[in-house]
Amino acid sequence: MSQSFQTWNKQGTTFHLVPTDKFKTTTVLVTFSAPLEEKTLTSRALLPYIMEKSTAAYPSMKALREPLETLYDAGLYADASKFGEEHVISFQLDVVRGDLVRHETLLEEALDLLEQMIFYPDLTEGGFREQFVKQEKRLHALRISSLYDDKMRFAQQRLLELMAPGEAVSLSSLGTLEALEQITPVSLRDTYRSMVEQDRIDVFVVGHVTQDEMEDALSFLPSHDEKASHYIPAQKQVAGVKRSSETQPIKQGKLHLGYRVSVDPTSVDSIRLQIVNGLFGGFPHSKLFMNVREKESLAYYAASRYAALNSALYVYAGVETKQAERAETIIGEQLRDLKAGQFTDEELTQTKAMLINARRQILDQPGQLIGWLNGSKMRGLTLEDEIHIIETATREDVVRLAATIELEAVYLLRGEE
Structure with a gap:
């Protein structure tokens, strides 16, 4: 490794x-x-x-x-x-x-x-x-x-x-x-x-x-003054939920939710937050997939993505327009359950294993390895460091970090009735 x-x-x-x-x-x-x-x-x-x-x-x-x-x-x-x-x-x-x-x-x-x-x-x-x-x-x-x-x-x-x-x-x-x-x-x-x-x-x-x-x-590269990075937006406070919707001639509505995440993207907690995202909507065993899509049949797809550099977490769901409000409610319930620690040890272990396996696969492809280097340079961590952080993350870490996620915006692209 x-x-x-x-x-x-x-x-x-x-x-x-x-x-x-x-x-x-x-x-x-x-x-x-x-x-x-x-x-x-x-x-x-x-x-x-x-x-x-x-x-x-x-x-x-x-x-x-x-x-x-x-x-x-x-x-x-x-x-x-x-x-x-x-x-x-x-x-x-x-x-x-x-x-x-x-x-x-x-x-x-x-x-x-x-x-x-x-x-x-x-x-x-x-x-x-x-x-x-x-x-x-x-x-x-x-x-x-x-x-x-x-x-x-x-x-x-x-x-x-x-x-x-x-x-x-x-x-x-x-x-x-x-x-x-x-x-x-x-x-x-x-x-x-x-x-x-x-x-x-x-x-x-x-x-x-x-x-x-x-x-x-690579001696052909020019000599120049070292320049600072500009890839980390300032942390923002959420002041109420913003909402917007549009209607287009489409069969399947698109429900997108934006959450603000109060975690420094250069910190080790930004690695642990990937576990939170995995449990929420990042994997096929996640709450969004199992409950919003499978159990309630409210969405053609439902998933989440953590964007560390934006200090944000995004949820995507393909829904029938008439079911959009119900889908948003169930999505919110899944996050509340995470914040309350309502997930099994098996789900936590499975999520950590999938994140670790994904990192190990990075070592098998030069392009993926460079992509990881480029994305992780702000943290200064090795792959081994990241794997150790994931392996040692606790249930308490998940609950603590889930509490930093706050709904900021909801956008609905409606299909014509």
Whole structure:
């Protein structure tokens, strides 16, 4: 089970390394993080789709993919996402270990392509290539519009806006159609320059690599001042339950509840709260699944998710509109039962076992391991630490932490009667 993790800072960049010969590949993730702001979000969300299309040296997708194929089908990807109150642009490289294919310079050659993608973009006439920008703007408009078609995502977005109107956490990770219309090849270039010059940089590596080898291989990263993290929203007090509803021509209503959780996301209690969530609605044996869905037949699905960075817990339920009020009542009863300690030792043991098993499975996939590293860096805990915290959590811990959960908002997307 033991796995070593190394974290250090050099020239403003924070490195996170898992040195291991367990995998046949080396995975490298470079992230650029900035405060989540409405005025920059749409442009930053679009940028990685443009950057992974081509580089200055490889001015088409076909030209860029050819060298990747010669490097044993190495993978090179770009993406953007929200992380608490940060917007993160990421570049990931997956390449087979050179020692396994007798290609000593394989990682070095693959990292050269990563460097090309990040620091030598395809800029012509002062901006990104216009044909790619037009193409990706059309595609991104479809991504933004698809939010309306995915009713579960739509309802969750509405819930976030209800809980934190105008705040960073309520912003859609894709941006808006209005902002998208204003993006030009030149403005996108300015967004890129801001990313390179102003963002905090983190590097995550999982593979048969030492610290010195990692620093040498990534020496192309710029030296810059170390920047603070902005991913933890301030704790808020709940002042009454906010409610909102809309009606659309859908068959199945969407009932979404937002709870405020008074737990520091950097603390060990945020790990224990995952047990509370597991008992409440995180697993098939949870109270929401067994009582709201199975016993009462009030929902097509009913589940919960703990979002530590948002200090929030969300409940999702697909309901018949006429049953929404009854479903909300039963959901509230399940939380009250948790707060009263009304759960069995068997349920507690099963929940802890499933959380521990999920962490052990992380060690079997480089991508999952990097995802865990990225998400857990704010706590400074190892996987072994987290497993020990879960194993030693008590019934009293569950009751104590359940008491910190308070209903803040209810959103209902009604189906037409």
